[in-house]
Amino acid sequence: MTISIRLNEYLHHNEVSYDLIPHPHSSSSISSAEAAKISPAQIAKAVILEDHEGRKMMAVLLANHKISLGSLGEKLNRDLHLINEQDVYTMFNDCEKGAIPPLGNAYNIEAVYDDLLIQSKELYLEAGDHNSLLRINRDDFIRLIKDAKHLRFSHRTLH
Structure with a gap:
């Protein structure tokens, strides 16, 4: 597997050009950064959450950051928790x-x-497998997320 089918269709539909960056097999965003020799501060990772009403949400943050569920929940006025892995x-x-x-x-x-x-001129995204990252420029990324909520809800972790 390389890029996920839905991601590929979405990027094509939105006319976003990208590069697929292969790397040795990895098990996390941080290990993908190490394997691809890319700063974790340039890799976006997704965390899937659920609120008190069962509504699902994707929180996207830098690979070298941790989500603050309390801060995010407070800003959105929702009680958030990690979703069950099987549902993901x-x-x-x-x-x-x-x-x-x-x-x-x-x-x-x-x-x-x-x-x-x-903050970076280009961003790297998980592409749907553990052997490649997708590189897009900041302007395309901003265009793709322009209608979504933007907040500060993470803090840097030491790796």
Whole structure:
């Protein structure tokens, strides 16, 4: 597998050009950064959440950051928690487990993006497998997420 079918169709439909960056097999966003020799501060990762009413949401943040569920929930006035892993696998069935592309619109899921994502000139995204990253420029990424919520809800972690 390389790029997920839905992600590829979404990018094609939105006329976004990208490069597929192969790397040795990895198991997380941080290990993908190491394998591809890319700064974790340039890799966007997706975390799938659910609120107190069962509504699902994708939170997108930098690979070297952790989500603050309390802060995000407070800003959105929602009680948020991580979704059950099996549900994630079902929602992203064209992806390898744990390699979720961080573009909510491609999967018809509400998304919120951390403001720190647009600091770099280019951004790397999980493409749907554990052997490649997708590189897009900042302007295309901003265009893809323009209708989504943008907040600060993460903090940097030490790796």
